[in-house]
Amino acid sequence: GAVVSQHPSRVICKSGTSVKIECRSLDFQATTMFWYRQFPKQSLMLMATSNEGSKATYEQGVEKDKFLINHASLTLSTLTVTSAHPEDSSFYICSAREYDRHYNLGYTFGSGTRLTVV
């Protein structure tokens, strides 16, 4: 089945620094990827839709300049948290969309990145 690799799984950074998270589709091409944020004991919240070769679409309330998304190839999307602050500490998850063998639109999730800003 489809596999999405997300890296790093954990990162601790100092306040004011930037952190890059990578999301790769390993065995398929993903023209569309999604970035989510998840707070403890809550469900996933969509942050932005990443489209290969074009600008990302951000959800209301998500700062574009804060969360930079780059989708330069069909297998890689990156999320950069710029000038991170402790309130940015969260669990970030990516997903990629592709059709499965039954022609259903499938969403495969990465394993997530735990970001802690100190």
Add this chain to the structure above:
Amino acid sequence: KNQVEQSPQSLIILEGKNCTLQCNYTVSPFSNLRWYKQDTGRGPVSLTIMTFSENTKSNGRYTATLDADTKQSSLHITASQLSDSASYICVVSANNAGNMLTFGGGTRLMVKP
């Protein structure tokens, strides 16, 4: 507004017992419904996907049902194991231009020995 409601929010059962998780949705137009299992600190993993015409689908000890008329789905777990402890998320996809997903709040299941 598209919504997905799950119940219960949390559940504790003894190992070996069965349980059923519920999902009600108001997503329209409906495309499909998925159940995901999310272990703590990990990304969600797909258990089942059901389209409009499917009523039941099984994946090992997991059996999902769908009633498109009442817009309800359930996930039944039989002979629970300690490794079933996780959050179970119901996700409904809309049949529109973006095929966007609407996530339920999840049910946190804890299986105790």
